[in-house]
Amino acid sequence: MWKQRADYLYVLPALVVMLIVIAYPIYYTIDLSFFKTPASLQLKDKIFVGFDNYTTILSSASFWKVTWQTVIWTFFSTLFAFLLGLGAALALHREFVGRGVLRALLLIPWVVSAVAASYVWKWLYHSDFGAIGALMVQLGVTDQPINFVDNTSSVLPSLIVVNVWKEFSFAMIMLMAGLQTVPEQLLRAAKVDGANAWQRFWHVTFPHLAGVSTVTALLLMVQNFNSFIIPFVMTGGGPAGASDIWITQIYQLAFGRQRWGAAAAYSVLLFIIMMTLGYFYVRALAGNDDKRQGA
């Protein structure tokens, strides 16, 4: 198919842009991670330090705390976004009046800017005038408004709620698309054979959704691990670092404290984690492809 030189012209612009914006930054990050670079980012004054940046990070007191918080943040955000998305997809699968409108409304959080969402939730969580706290008092759940985000023990769960709000609809559309591949006849046959709704879901629908579910869960994990705006805008990682995750930590190291080498070393570790997830993602996608061709 690659007969004419001119064919290269289709891809060349994309190739050039991608080289500049992918290959170059990756190379630069790896390079920076082995140097001590002055705060001014004057690259000619950088000093080679070998693996020092890595050992400094790994032996710092905050590293494991932040890593643990990142794991909690990623795990629970992914779990709840997935479950809400799955529930919504199943409930919306059957045709009913107003289904299209409902789907559109449920998708709004996903389209709204994360900065706007962060400010709205900050206002909802406000310790004196916040609607959620006031509502809880009026309903008799608590006698005093809760300090959702100014409290080290409640800040992470409170931010996870915002994050789940923001992205469950992504899982919802992915799984709705997945549900369309479940063969109707198989469900009907199972019903005739006396399978109840739960059995039909577990033995017919769920196995058919497995491929899409894996892909969706992996994408959610990547998104959550990489999320920045919600913790940064809402709490800035605080109070007392209780909502710091890897990404906010990297930002803080780089643009807050000008420790470019340490930030770069963190980023390289992050590359490695993402490449691992990417490997599973590609495998999951390839698995989906095989199944489709086999079907």
Add this chain to the structure above:
Amino acid sequence: MTDTSAPTRIRPAVTKPFDGWRWSGRFFLVLLLIFTVMPMAWMLITSLKTGFAAMQYPPQWWPAEPTLENYTRLLDPRNAIGQDFLGYFWNSMWVSTATTVMAVIVAVPAAYAFSRFRFPGRTFLFFAVLLRNMFPAIVFLVPLFILMRLLGLVNTHGSLILTYLTFGLPLAIWLLKGFYDNIPIQLEQAARIDGATRFQAFFFIVMPLSTPGIIATAIYSFIGAWNEYIYAYTFLTKHDQMTLPVGIQRFFSENATDWPGLMAATFMMSVPVVVLFLVLQKYFVQALTEGAVKH
């Protein structure tokens, strides 16, 4: 609950048995809808309050004296806040539109090539696209900051447009390839037998058929650029250049936040993308699931 599995007597077809699953599905959807809509509703309600009315406990669930003052303040170029807000708005419009146009121009031929041609480096490039989607903006922040400084683009909108292409382009190629894969190659072959060149076949046959895909890709790029925060926050320091997500922060300060003003601003910032999305969501959802679920 009604026992639907009991031996049924013959009964009029109109009486449907109570379907517990369906009703719990509906109930779940209602709860989910409240969770989804509540923050947006509170944003709108607060934006209709005076500063005094917003700072009351318990909150006024509906403003006693609704006012559009916050909006007129923001939209009036005669005062300083209005001038700034409208400036941010047009900056966002310009940056997002330029990004979208460029992403589409570069991605359309590239996606077509990915879908139709086999060429050396194809797999590698495609993997690079995937990889770029897995890395958070932040790990590219330092290298791109250095690059922009080298190019003299710091504090210009050019730095944002170029950077937004780094995430807009891979995604655009990814989404569009899904569309081209679904357009039968025979259509082009027929045109070529009739004497069209490869480019003519692409331009006059394939392009028009992929219009929905192009629209979806354009919306996706636009929303992505409109909502982007980290790069805009880092690359722009001058007030008159800022885009909405960054500029909006001027309403926020630890001690005296103008909450109704902030909510009015976040509302107006959300309107363009939400409207765009609601009008064209069919294409948008289709493109996303085509690209992501089916590889």
